[in-house]
Amino acid sequence: MFGLFRRSVQARAVATTVALSGVLLVALGGFLSFSIGQGLFEARLKQILAESESAVIDVQNTFAASSVNDEVALQTIMNSVVPKLEATGVADSRRVALLRTPGEVGLQLLQSPISAGLDTQIISQAFRAEVRTSAGRVLYQSIQLESLVDGAVRLSPGIVVGSPVEIPVAGKYELYLIFDLASEQQTLEFVQQTLVVGGLALIFIIGGVAYIVTGWLVRPVKVAAEVSEEIADGALDVRLLEKGEDVIAVLARSFNKMADSLQQQITKLASVSKMQQRFVSDVSHELRTPLTTIKLAGDLIFESRESLDPSLKRSAELLNGQIERFEILLNDLLEISRYDAGAVRAELEIHDLNQVVGMAIASIDPLAKKRDSQITVELPEDDVLAEFDARRIERLLRNLLANAIEHGESKPIHVRVGENTEAVAVSVTDSGVGMNKAQLERVFDRFWRADPARKRTSGGTGLGLAISLEDTLLHGGALDVWARPGEGACFRLTLPKVQGAEVTSSPLTLPNQSSESGDLS
């Protein structure tokens, strides 16, 4: 549910609309209910007070006009008061009590007439005390009435109105009229129910309307999002439908304009990049024919160098070496241009990494011997099997080893192989000149050299690590490097055991990592 709110603008808009209008409706309903209740009550109260006043005057007059002295006659008059008052009036729900004021010294024997079923307890003593001192005014108090309806106690609001009455001979009495407001309460409840039902219906209607309207507004945005997605996925010529003059049409138009300009830029860049790639590839190929001639000629001269005088002989040797370097450079350039053109496919097979490492070390051995570098190897005993292109990985390792020899200052070079459940790894560590931070950042750049002024002895092209990185990425692996000036460098290749699997950690650690399994950069 929460996720839906986070994902869907529409759900959020509808929920907000419903919530806000719900709050407003509750407030409005509350206010209406309150003022209707108040209005009903006041109208009824006014009527009750008017009735009560006339009733009190009526009673008072009855007693005043009676001028009876004997007890029985008085009791008869008193008894007639209650039914009379019960019968008059608009509402049939009034009840009457004529109560003797406590502490009076008149005729004690007279009974206080009370309507049937009336519990005089509901008339509080405090109210009675107020009535006694009211000096003939009619007072009222809201009370709670209990009545039995179908065996259940029902509470309803009521009003008790009271006034002192002077009865000849008998002395001070209090006349109480009790009015039941159940019908007003019913009316109010009916109004409240209607308000609740109407409010709920209104909220549903508002929710529905909000849903339709926001859906109508959100749809173009949704379409725009889908189209953006498609464009991002490479369908550069997908566009939005431009219709009408409203803000949505403006959105569509500007979106399409943006897509147009993006497409133009991308197409332009792609064609420039393609031209460049073609150019590099063509140049490399075009150079091959003259290079073949040069190579053949150089080789013939080199083969007969013994018969040349010393300066010519040395020239022949230099020529021969440089032709070889030129050829390697050309091959590297071609390889890079293949990567740039996306024309590289790895020939994936299951290989033993230990074996490939061994092959790479064997082929670099002559160079290591020449530079007096000792290579130590730390291999797991079992085969380290993984899916990779053996030719590329061997070339990559050879390149890492050649770098280590070149920058290793003839100090020992350590090669390690490791594996975990998801990946295999090789690290090549030297204790040579190392690199500083700035150099580290550029180490995979094309034609970048750690020290341009350095003597180039192993004939590297400056493309080696760039190609190594491309080879690594082709396998979905990682090529990490650690280096410190004067301490040496460590290159670590991590390859997934199965192509396409994600690798989260390397089986080998770099020198600055203390944990058991190395993090991947």
Added chain:
Amino acid sequence: MSPKILVVDDDNALREMVGIVLTASGFTPAYCPDGDQALSTFKSSNPDLVLLDVMLPGKDGIAVCKEIRAISGIPIIMLTARTETQDVVLGLEAGADDYIVKPFEPSELTARIKARLRPITSSVDSVTIGPLTLDVVGHQVLKEGRQISLTPLEFNLLLTLAQKPKQVFTREMLLEKVWGYHYKADTRLVNVHVQRLRSKIEEDPDDPKIVATVRGIGYRAG
């Protein structure tokens, strides 16, 4: 007499240089600078082997290769600068026996040429495989009395397989025995030539009976 090598290449310097290398190695070079004249030069010079550049002005090397194959089985070695393109496969399918990638070394060139010119030797005079009879001395293949024309390379390939029927040859073994490669080479050479051979000797090349494929390993005769 020294073997005659026809060099078909549009690059004057390379053509001359290859000629020098060939002469130095005891071959007699002949030259042709473009594809249109290649066939007539081939006919007039009657070489023992052709070195053919793939990219030629006019008719390209692949078309020239097909023309020469139509009239002769002599060894053809393609010279190519692009190994990653279809050129290599197209050249081999057109009938070239082998290819050399530019830039190459003189020793590599002469080694490839010598491997192709080496006479086919066998301890036996004739071998029978299925319906085929191979006459090693006469370099002939007879199928139900009918002669099938195979190039020397195809003959050598079939002979190698047929001499040890039932033995499975890996592509690397065949590259060494038939092509003379002692290091890892392009296995496409084997695949393409087995296909060409099958198209000549099998009843149904798609369902080969004489030269069978052993999946994941290589090939086997019978």
